[in-house]
Amino acid sequence: MMLGATSKLSISRSMDEWEQYFAENPAPRGYDISCAQLEAFCQVHVNRNPIALVTSGGTTVPFERNTVRFVDNFSAGTRGAASTEYFLSHGYAVIFLHRDKSVTPFLRHLDPRFLLDALQEVPGGLLQLSSIHSAQVHPIWQDYQRVKSESRILWLTFTTLSDYLWLLRATTQCLQQRAPKALLYLAAAVSDFYIPQDKMAEHKIQSASGPLTVTLHLVPKMLSPLVSVWGPELFVVSFKLETDEKKLIEKATESLRKYKHDLVIGNLLQTRREEVTFVTEKESSLLRLMEHQKAEKTEIEKLIVEEVVSRHKNFIKY
Numbered sequence: 070m071m072l073g074a075t076s077k078l079s080i081s082r083s084m085d086e087w088e089q090y091f092a093e094n095p096a097p098r099g100y101d102i103s104c105a106q107l108e109a110f111c112q113v114h115v116n117r118n119p120i121a122l123v124t125s126g127g128t129t130v131p132f133e134r135n136t137v138r139f140v141d142n143f144s145a146g147t148r149g150a151a152s153t154e155y156f157l158s159h160g161y162a163v164i165f166l167h168r169d170k171s172v173t174p175f176l177r178h179l180d181p182r183f184l185l186d187a188l189q190e191v192p193g194g195l196l197q198l199s200s201i202h203s204a205q206v207h208p209i210w211q212d213y214q215r216v217k218s219e220s221r222i223l224w225l226t227f228t229t230l231s232d233y234l235w236l237l238r239a240t241t242q243c244l245q246q247r248a249p250k251a252l253l254y255l256a257a258a259v260s261d262f263y264i265p266q267d268k269m270a271e272h273k274i275q276s277a278s279g280p281l282t283v284t285l286h287l288v289p290k291m292l293s294p295l296v297s298v299w300g301p302e303l304f305v306v307s308f309k310l311e312t313d314e315k316k317l318i319e320k321a322t323e324s325l326r327k328y329k330h331d332l333v334i335g336n337l338l339q340t341r342r343e344e345v346t347f348v349t350e351k352e353s354s355l356l357r358l359m360e361h362q363k364a365e366k367t368e369i370e371k372l373i374v375e376e377v378v379s380r381h382k383n384f385i386k387y
């Protein structure tokens with residue numbers, strides 16, 4: 070990738086910031102195990118299936134080291150979980166980096182109370198699914214078993230912003246090294262603000278001290294090193310969430326110009342289930358569910374993934 074003098078300067082400035090972030094925030098528990106799993110997953114799939122990293126859910130920013138309170142980023146994880154299923158149906162191997170306890174592929178189709186309602190006792194004291202519920206679960210179970218038997222999904226979880234960023238960097242670097250034509254599909258909602266370790270309280274903040282004033286510091290924009298340093302050859306798709314329609318295309322275009330990745334998918338909080346806008350260097354195009362698709366309960370992620378897969382296939386060719 071060729072960069073002008075100004076962009077090189079701004080990247081080297083932000084490199085200091087992101088390196089400092091990692092120096093100050095320790096790796097999550099189990100980090101070495103996650104790295105080993107990533108290596109093994111990439112090695113198995115690199116010559117077998119296209120690989121995608123899907124990030125999903127919101128990051129938390131703790132107020133205390135022994136965390137009682139935190140601020141959260143909005144995201145249920147529906148976009149990431151649904152998209153993962155569609156990537157799998159297109160033959161991809163997916164690294165699903167998601168917020169712990171957020172929406173997950175396959176299970177998302179079942180109500181949490183489902184199990185207790187669906188089970189019935191049979192002779193011998195065993196429990197089994199009723200025939201109606203069996204019919205409902207069967208296709209989901211089959212899809213899941215197929216993916217599992219082919220080891221085509223790697224589940225990685227995060228809770229805090231720091232967990233997420235460590236795992237995002239590790240995954241990107243691993244893909245760059247092992248599968249440089251891989252796709253990054255960054256649907257997670259990532260905090261722009263945090264409390265540095267040295268400014269964070271050790272124990273639960275006490276209300277007896279009166280009203281609480283908290284200063285949140287800016288998180289370095291990690292898309293910058295991600296695109297230019299960790300994974301310069303990967304196909305990078307980021308999402309941009311806004312609430313003001315007038316700002317969406319402007320902010321998505323700005324993100325693309327700044328980080329120079331492949332595609333930004335803009336969405337509005339209010340309409341994100343029905344429409345998104347694809348923004349590239351050359352064009353911006355609206356993708357919207359049609360009335361008959363809404364009636365058939367087609368998910369917008371099906372259309373998004375079809376379009377992303379087609380663009381990624383083109384990218385792989387060259």
Ligand code: PMT
Nearest residue numbers: 144145146147148255256258259288290291292307308310
């Ligand atoms: O999960 P759902 O409820 O279904 O909702 C899906 C969604 C609306 C969350 C999803 O479609 C979406 O828009 N995700 C991105 C939301 C977001 O956080 O946008 P942002 O403006 O904060 O970030 C834009 C990009 O900058 C992201 O690719 C992010 O990874 C990146 N970023 C953000 C913060 C940061 N410190 N560094 C970054 O590089």
